[in-house]
Amino acid sequence: MALNLAEALSSIETQAEAADWRAAIRLAGAGLVAGGATTDAYTDEMIDAVEKHGPYIVIAPGVALAHSRPSPAVLTGGLSWVSLATPVEFGNKANDPVTLVIGLAAKDHDAHLQVMRSLAGVLSDGPAMKRLVVAKTADEVRAVLGDLAAAAA
């Protein structure tokens, strides 16, 4: 039942450097574009979402779920993973600073539910998250996610 989140990730970047929250979201957006999930316009839409609604996308301590709504800029939908070498402030009182940015793009409101369930499982696993945010390479991230999926299967 548990989907391996690694298989759903369009791209994984570890220990990246971002000067501010916009740069951090741009990295997540670039990952979605590189994986063919979205066009560059979606990256701007993710930044606009935070400008409009505030830094609510920082949904847990250290974790931002960058996303916008389904739009023509979403080609296939997907998920990108960016861990930051230096934590970045998003302006979220409860959960700053951010060390992990996950970019999310969906074609519609239902297509990605299985992926979201898998993502929820990973993000709520404290010990796994500790390993994931310090992972130095994409292969390390994939290995941890693979272990999690195997353990949940």
Next chain:
Amino acid sequence: MKIVAVCGMGIGTSVLLKMNAEKVLAKLGIDADVEAADMGVARGAAQTAEIVLTSEELAEELGDVPAEVIIINNFFDLEEITEKLTAAVE
């Protein structure tokens, strides 16, 4: 009982919040229907829901609604969700 999980876009954070709220409700044995909604839909849905779950930033944006608005800081902290939901339904 009707509960609405609200986020700006209705595809990301509210979906995660809905999933975790459902886990908590099942554990508490509370029969509730949890809907994920974006801000636009939520303003309407919150008129008929008993409880709205959302983040602090969005609670301000949502403004006054008849439903009880519960602010969740950590969407993955099932204990926080359990505590706040329990307090709200009692």
